Amino acid sequence: MGITDRKEREKLEMRRLIMDAAMDMFVKDGYEKTSIRNIADKIEYSPATIYLYYKDKDELLWGLQTEAFEKLANVFREGITAIEPIQQLRQMAKLYVEFGMGNPDLYDLMFIIRSPMNAEKNEEWKSGSSAFQFLMNIIQAAIDKLKYENVMIGALSCWSMVHGLVSLNVRGRCKVLEVPEDKVQDMLQIAVDQYIDNITR
Missing domain, CATH: 1.10.10.60 (Homeodomain-like)
Structure with missing residues (x-):
C-alpha cells in the first residue's frame, strides 16, 4: 500500500x-x-x-443523517421484491415501520430533530431524496389504482401516514394506547395495511 x-x-x-x-x-x-x-x-x-x-456540529449531524438515509434506501433496494406496485407499496411501508422501530434513536436523528437541516444550504433535502424517490416511483407506477390527483400528493400522503405512526412510537406517544410494547409494531402494521386498503378501493 x-x-x-x-x-x-x-x-x-x-x-x-x-x-x-x-x-x-x-x-x-x-x-x-x-x-x-x-x-x-x-x-x-x-x-x-x-x-x-x-466545520461544525450541524455538519457532523447532517453527515450522520445522510449516511442513515442511505442505509434506509438500501433496505428498500434489498427488501422491495414484489412486481405489482401496490404490493411494493405494502412492502415499503412494512420495511419503513421495521426500520423506525428497530432504530428509534437513528430515526429520531434522521427525521425529528431540526439541527441537521441547518447544514443544508439549499431548499432541496438531498439526504432524504434517494429514499423518497423509491416511494415516488412506486406511486407513479400505481397512480391509476390510487385515489390521488398526482404522484407528489400520493407520495407525501403515504409517507406522512407511516412517518406519523413511527414518530409517535419513537417519542413514546403510543404508550397512551396502553398496547403492550411487543404488540406496538403489529398494531402499526395493521394501521398501515388498512390505510393502503382504503386508498386502493
Whole structure:
C-alpha cells in the first residue's frame, strides 16, 4: 500500500471514529448537550482535529443523517421484491415501520430533530431524496389504482401516514394506547395495511 492510499484510509478511519463517537453522544446525551469538544475528548483528539473534517456540529449531524438515509434506501433496494406496485407499496411501508422501530434513536436523528437541516444550504433535502424517490416511483407506477390527483400528493400522503405512526412510537406517544410494547409494531402494521386498503378501493 502506497503513502497516498494509507493516508486516504487513515482519513476514512478518522471520519468513522468521529461519526461513531458523535452518534453515541447525540443519542445518550442529546444533541444540544453534545459539543465538538466533548466528542474530541471522547476520541482523545483535539477539537482542531474534528474541525479538519467537519466545520461544525450541524455538519457532523447532517453527515450522520445522510449516511442513515442511505442505509434506509438500501433496505428498500434489498427488501422491495414484489412486481405489482401496490404490493411494493405494502412492502415499503412494512420495511419503513421495521426500520423506525428497530432504530428509534437513528430515526429520531434522521427525521425529528431540526439541527441537521441547518447544514443544508439549499431548499432541496438531498439526504432524504434517494429514499423518497423509491416511494415516488412506486406511486407513479400505481397512480391509476390510487385515489390521488398526482404522484407528489400520493407520495407525501403515504409517507406522512407511516412517518406519523413511527414518530409517535419513537417519542413514546403510543404508550397512551396502553398496547403492550411487543404488540406496538403489529398494531402499526395493521394501521398501515388498512390505510393502503382504503386508498386502493
